[in-house]
Amino acid sequence: MAAIGAFFALRNDIAPKAPASHSAGIEPQNAHEPASDGSDRLHDGDEIKKRATDSPSPGFGEGVPPTREELAAWRELSELHAASGDLDKAVPPLRRMMRFPTPDADLLSLAARVFLGAGHYREALQAAEQLLELEPGNAKARDQAVQSRYRLGQVDKAVAAAREALEKRPGDLAMLVTLATMEVESGPGHADYGKALKAALKLKPDHAPALYLKGRKSQLEGDYKDAETSFRKVLKLEPGNAKARGQLGMALYHQGRNKDAEKEFRAALDLNPADYNTWYNLGESRLSRASRELDPKKIRVLRAEAMDCYLKALERNGDHAQARYRVGVLLNGNGQYKEAIGQLSAALELDSRHVPTLIQIAIAYEHLNHPDHARAYLDKAFELDPLNKIVLFKLRQWT
Numbered sequence: 053m054a055a056i057g058a059f060f061a062l063r064n065d066i067a068p069k070a071p072a073s074h075s076a077g078i079e080p081q082n083a084h085e086p087a088s089d090g091s092d093r094l095h096d097g098d099e100i101k102k103r104a105t106d107s108p109s110p111g112f113g114e115g116v117p118p119t120r121e122e123l124a125a126w127r128e129l130s131e132l133h134a135a136s137g138d139l140d141k142a143v144p145p146l147r148r149m150m151r152f153p154t155p156d157a158d159l160l161s162l163a164a165r166v167f168l169g170a171g172h173y174r175e176a177l178q179a180a181e182q183l184l185e186l187e188p189g190n191a192k193a194r195d196q197a198v199q200s201r202y203r204l205g206q207v208d209k210a211v212a213a214a215r216e217a218l219e220k221r222p223g224d225l226a227m228l229v230t231l232a233t234m235e236v237e238s239g240p241g242h243a244d245y246g247k248a249l250k251a252a253l254k255l256k257p258d259h260a261p262a263l264y265l266k267g268r269k270s271q272l273e274g275d276y277k278d279a280e281t282s283f284r285k286v287l288k289l290e291p292g293n294a295k296a297r298g299q300l301g302m303a304l305y306h307q308g309r310n311k312d313a314e315k316e317f318r319a320a321l322d323l324n325p326a327d328y329n330t331w332y333n334l335g336e337s338r339l340s341r342a343s344r345e346l347d348p349k350k351i352r353v354l355r356a357e358a359m360d361c362y363l364k365a366l367e368r369n370g371d372h373a374q375a376r377y378r379v380g381v382l383l384n385g386n387g388q389y390k391e392a393i394g395q396l397s398a399a400l401e402l403d404s405r406h407v408p409t410l411i412q413i414a415i416a417y418e419h420l421n422h423p424d425h426a427r428a429y430l431d432k433a434f435e436l437d438p439l440n441k442i443v444l445f446k447l448r449q450w451t
Contacts, residue, residue: 117152118148118152123149125145126146126148126149127145127149127159129145130142130143130145130146130149130166131162133145137324138326139170140170142166142170143167143170143172146162146166146167149163150163150175150178150179153182154182155186157183157186157187157190160179160180160182160186160193161183161192161193163176164176164180164193164196164197165196167179168196168200171203173203174204176200177200177201179196180196180197180200191226191227192226194213194217194227195217195224195226197213198210198213198214198217198230199230201213202230202233202234207234211231214227214231214234215231218231223255225255225256225261228251228252228255228262229248229252229259229261229265232247232248232249232252232262233265235247235248236249236272239272240273246269249265253266258285260286260289260290260293260296263282263286263289264282264293264295264299267279267281267282267283267296267299267303268299270282271299271302271303271306276307277303277307279299279302279303280300280303280304280307283296283297284300287300292323293323294320294323294324294327295320297316297319298316298317298320298327298329298330300316301315301316301320301330301333301334305333305337305340310337310341313337314334314337314338317330317333317334317337318334326368328364328366328368328375329365331361331364331365331375332361332362332365332372332374335357335358335360335361335362335365335375335378336358336378338354338357338358338361339355339358341354342354342355342358355382358378358382359382362375362379362382363379366379371402373399373402373403373406374399376395376399377396377399377406377409380395380409380412380416383395384412384415384419387419389416389417389419389420390416392413392416393413393417393420396412396416400413405436407433407436407440407443410429410430410432410433411429411433411440411442413426414427414429414430417429426450427450
């Protein structure tokens with residue numbers, strides 16, 4: 053990381069280059085045109101985590117039973133982290149406790165909430181189903197079970213379970229919003245697209261989760277003004293809602309209001325500094341502003357600030373492929389080709405079919421006078437996208 057830190061000692065003898073053009077993504081992401089290349093996407097705080105968060109932990113009933121004192125200490129620790137909003141840190145002590153079946157409904161409720169929020173969907177489903185065995189009428193646990201199944205890819209089962217629950221309790225707002233989320237994420241071509249969301253808002257027009265989803269739906273449809281309206285309504289009801297604050301920033305960004313967007317991104321990060329997607333989005337906004345600047349000094353400052361944001365995103369999630377890609381692009385633009393290759397290679401390990409990354413590695417090797425390496429990466433890019441204008445230009449240039 054020390055080599056990357058040298059980026060901030062920007063050379064004054066060259067004007068920073070704009071990121072090379074490329075072509076490339078509710079919830080996980082939204083299409084937009086960041087910086088000058090129009091490729092990547094602002095990342096949503098609800099993005100399904102692609103980390104190894106769902107790898108099986110020791111199953112229920114495995115291992116040596118813990119002592120009463122150990123259970124009490126683990127529980128206190130998990131509750132402390134959960135109360136502070138740091139769900140990832142609440143996971144390890146909960147996993148130790150959840151190796152064994154428990155009749156403690158409060159503990160199961162905590163486990164389902166933490167595992168679901170941290171993206172450990174199999175464990176969330178296990179906890180929610182155990183809780184339902186104890187309390188068959190627990191609507192919250194049923195909703196958590198449906199959400200977990202959906203995020204595990206069991207879409208049909210999740211939708212069927214949601215509809216069955218709503219037949220018994222048509223006024224269950226939480227389940228209505230969960231069903232609405234599944235419908236919206238299925239896209240406008242889905243037969244019931246927007247139906248459950250409309251029902252939820254009719255039942256309670258000021259229901260913050262439904263208004264939040266309405267904003268996400270508007271974003272997916274490209275109506276960023278309407279999305280802005282929805283997120284502002286959420287924030288009026290829940291001023292401390294970090295996700296809504298970040299989404300408002302996205303809506304403003306898509307309207308070209310970068311400075312207003314950055315204000316919201318900063319506010320979201322004040323509420324939740326661990327949100328790597330918002331750090332990434334703030335970097336995208338800074339890079340976008342840099343691409344429109346004419347003053348070399350301001351360009352250097354904005355690009356350095358963007359780099360800092362991407363590095364903060366990577367500190368919080370090292371598997372953020374787009375953040376690694378952006379760091380590589382900026383290093384390439386600063387003439388730090390060896391360092392760029394390191395970052396771009398790491399991005400390629402996370403997404404081996406990302407053509408812009410292949411192009412940037414080729415450019416770095418070209419500048420380092422390794423034409424064979426550069427050509428190999430371009431050939432791979434051509435295999436994946438034979439109509440890519442940059443790939444075709446570079447291949448013709450080297451022929």
